[in-house]
Amino acid sequence: MGEAITGTAAGVPYTALRPAVETDALIVTWHMIDAPRTDAAFAAALPLNDVPAWRVHLGLPLCGARMVNGSMDAVFERAQRDAVLEYFAGLAGQAAEEFPAALAEVRQQLSIGDGPLFALGGSLGGLVALQNMTKVEFKAGAVVNALIRVRTGIGLVEEIMGIPYTWTDESAAAADALDFVTRAGELGDVPLLVVSGEEDYAVFREDARKLTDALPRSELATIPGLAHPLAEEPGLEPAPQTPPAAVVDERLSQWFRKYV
Numbered sequence: 001m002g003e004a005i006t007g008t009a010a011g012v013p014y015t016a017l018r019p020a021v022e023t024d025a026l027i028v029t030w031h032m033i034d035a036p037r038t039d040a041a042f043a044a045a046l047p048l049n050d051v052p053a054w055r056v057h058l059g060l061p062l063c064g065a066r067m068v069n070g071s072m073d074a075v076f077e078r079a080q081r082d083a084v085l086e087y088f089a090g091l092a093g094q095a096a097e098e099f100p101a102a103l104a105e106v107r108q109q110l111s112i113g114d115g116p117l118f119a120l121g122g123s124l125g126g127l128v129a130l131q132n133m134t135k136v137e138f139k140a141g142a143v144v145n146a147l148i149r150v151r152t153g154i155g156l157v158e159e160i161m162g163i164p165y166t167w168t169d170e171s172a173a174a175a176d177a178l179d180f181v182t183r184a185g186e187l188g189d190v191p192l193l194v195v196s197g198e199e200d201y202a203v204f205r206e207d208a209r210k211l212t213d214a215l216p217r218s219e220l221a222t223i224p225g226l227a228h229p230l231a232e233e234p235g236l237e238p239a240p241q242t243p244p245a246a247v248v249d250e251r252l253s254q255w256f257r258k259y260v
Contacts (some may be wrong), residue, residue, distance in 0.1 A: 004043060004238075009105035012098050013065035015043040016110060017055040024115025025053035025260045028103065030060060030095060030125030032145075033075060034228055035235020038064035042122065044238035045230045045245045046144075050253045053118065053260050056106050060125065061094045064236075072236075083157045084171040088150045089178055092124060096131040103136075118256055122230060123147055127178060134186040140259040142193040142252055145200045145228050148207040149182075150175040156201060181207060184214035192218040193255040195248055197226030204228070221251050 005016040019025070031042035039057040048055050059065060068074040078086040106112065119141035121129030126146025133141050147153050154165050154175065165171075180187070192215055196208035205222075212220040226244040229235065241249065 004040065005110070006040070007106075007109055008065070009103075009109060010098065010101035012102040013039060013059040014102070014106060015039045015057045016106070017043060017047060017049070017057075019052050019054055020049075021052045023052055023054070023260075024113035025118070026107070026112055026115060027051065027053050027055045027118040027120055027256060028099075028106075029055065029057045029120040030122070030128040031057065031063070032123035032125055032230065033060070033063070033072075033091075034123055034230075035233050036122075036229075036231040036239070037072065037235045038237070040064065040238050041231055041235050042125075045241060046120070046122075046249050046252060047241075048249060048253050048256065051256045051260060053256065054110065054112055056110075058095070058099070058102060060128070061091050061098075079157060080161070082171065083154055083165055084150060084175050087157075088124070088127070088147065088153050089171075089174040092127045092131060092147075092178065095125075095128040096135070099128075099132050100136070116260065118142075118259070120144070120252065121146060123228065127180075130180045130187070131178070133190060133192075134183065138190055140191040140193075140256065142195060142255055144195040144230065144248055144252075145197050145204055145226070146194070146208070147204070148180050148211050150178040152203045152207050155203060181210045181214055184211060187215060189217050191259060193221060193252065194218055195221045195223060195251060197228060197244070198222055198224045199227040201228060219255075223247055223251070
């Protein structure tokens with residue numbers, strides 16, 4: 001990985017990697033809550049060094065430089081209080097709302113012109129990327145082991161915690177609004193690569209297939225040996241790239257090079 005540039009744009013921390021060529025092409029990313037769970041760690045896991053574009057990895061709320069008391073506990077407490085409204089919809093919604101101002105400020109700080117824009121997200125960050133792709137013009141996008149439907153995530157939370165989620169009208173509406181199999185039409189004809197780990201959760205793999213089937217210009221890339229995380233625990237700091245992440249990095253690089 002080249003020397004990372006760190007900063008804060010409109011209150012959003014970021015880790016940026018400069019391209020090897022002069023360009024205004026820009027890939028923005030949103031990391032996972034699993035490892036790698038910070039912008040710096042995600043940049044190390046998927047540096048995309050062979051893509052002739054800026055890579056700006058944005059930090060999610062309450063993660064990385066915005067952790068409370070240096071830990072992820074505040075994120076997990078949200079999941080325990082209300083996994084839809086405070087965790088999935090809450091975190092992803094805030095990240096999507098922050099994006100336009102952060103994008104404008106990143107371009108200004110790093111002197112990146114108004115060139116082609118690309119999106120990448122992993123797990124919960126994939127949900128953020130899909131949200132933003134319905135609102136902002138991207139040339140192409142990609143998601144990795146993405147949370148594509150909030151109700152799928154709730155099923156996993158129930159399984160992990162051993163407690164059924166108590167639905168309300170508000171949380172049901174919020175979950176339905178974040179179902180990108182149902183909302184696939186809103187993604188239009190923007191090319192989307194859907195990367196799915198062969199060892200990821202079965203329900204995530206099924207949603208990846210359904211989303212790909214629903215989009216005219218999408219590809220499903222199944223990665224052997226890849227479980228849900230893209231890095232080793234604890235996933236807070238940059239770490240050596242794992243072999244499955246290296247395969248993902250190469251597949252994503254091929255994809256983005258087609259459109260940059």
